[in-house]
Amino acid sequence: MKIDVVSIFPEYLAGLQLSLIGKAVDQGLLHMNVHDLRDFTFDRHNTVDDSPYGGGAGMVMKAEPWALALEHILGGESLGTTVDEQTVTGNSVDAESDAAVKPILIVPSPAGPVFNQRIAEELSGAEHLIFACGRYEGIDQRVIDWSADHFDLRPMSIGDYVLNGGEVASMVMIEAVSRLIPGVIGNPESLTEESHEDGLLEYPIYTKPSSWRDREVPEILLSGNHGAIARWRRDRRLERTAEVRPDLLAELPSLDKHDRAVVE
Numbered sequence: 486m487k488i489d490v491v492s493i494f495p496e497y498l499a500g501l502q503l504s505l506i507g508k509a510v511d512q513g514l515l516h517m518n519v520h521d522l523r524d525f526t527f528d529r530h531n532t533v534d535d536s537p538y539g540g541g542a543g544m545v546m547k548a549e550p551w552a553l554a555l556e557h558i559l560g561g562e563s564l565g566t567t568v569d570e571q572t573v574t575g576n577s578v579d580a581e582s583d584a585a586v587k588p589i590l591i592v593p594s595p596a597g598p599v600f601n602q603r604i605a606e607e608l609s610g611a612e613h614l615i616f617a618c619g620r621y622e623g624i625d626q627r628v629i630d631w632s633a634d635h636f637d638l639r640p641m642s643i644g645d646y647v648l649n650g651g652e653v654a655s656m657v658m659i660e661a662v663s664r665l666i667p668g669v670i671g672n673p674e675s676l677t678e679e680s681h682e683d684g685l686l687e688y689p690i691y692t693k694p695s696s697w698r699d700r701e702v703p704e705i706l707l708s709g710n711h712g713a714i715a716r717w718r719r720d721r722r723l724e725r726t727a728e729v730r731p732d733l734l735a736e737l738p739s740l741d742k743h744d745r746a747v748v749e
């Protein structure tokens with residue numbers, strides 16, 4: 486998978502060079518490029534923002550640097566801008582934009598639909614993801630509308646709160662998506678019983694020693710009875726989900742008699 490990120494703080498994304506995602510990049514499972522939006526400006530101050538039309542607090546990110554950055558990612562092709570400066574990207578035209586599958590452009594925004602594990606699974610099958618990290622009050626709406634003609638546009642929120650910028654939100658989504666790409670997590674089985682995988686939260690987990698500060702590991706986990714352990718784990722998942730996230734439980738297909746008894 487190819488991932489491009491555009492930001493005015495490219496160094497924010499350095500954390501993605503660490504741990505499993507960094508290893509996936511080293512192994513060639515992921516191709517990650519981080520672009521500085523200011524490289525697509527032409528004034529002395531590398532201006533990327535201006536005051537909002539209609540008044541109000543804060544600044545708005547200008548459309549043109551975004552269009553140039555996104556065109557650069559598509560291979561330097563102009564996608565309908567008229568400014569001469571687009572030639573500075575220096576790339577020859579590669580008509581990726583004409584390909585049948587448009588790259589997915591994710592625009593982090595608290596005003597977008599909320600990202601979740603289902604969406605992470607869907608995106609993990611994509612060939613090319615692009616993340617456009619907004620700052621200030623966000624990005625001029627015209628470049629968002631324009632990009633829908635050239636990309637599979639996906640505004641996306643990571644939750645009902647407001648961050649200062651899209652970098653952290655992009656990192657959250659990149660990590661959630663890329664760990665689902667085959668080969669990124671060493672043991673694929675560790676993905677199967679995780680929280681949100683099938684609509685339930687994970688069961689409580691323990692490791693050695695079996696007795697710690699007078700707290701014991703549940704006896705059943707030491708029994709070696711795999712069937713009983715599996716049943717115990719499912720029951721704990723049901724209990725925990727009912728207690729912490731009853732909204733998730735309500736979305737599950739109908740529960741059998743035993744499961745219903747556990748959650749009631």
Ligand code: SAM
Pocket residue numbers: 592593594595596617618619620621622623624641642643644645646647648649650651652654
């Ligand atoms: N004025 C915007 C609003 O009220 O919807 C908030 C702008 S926020 C201060 C700046 C940037 O942070 C956004 O453009 C977006 O990239 C990012 N951001 C903030 N909260 C986010 C969230 N919950 N999910 C995803 N991105 C978020």
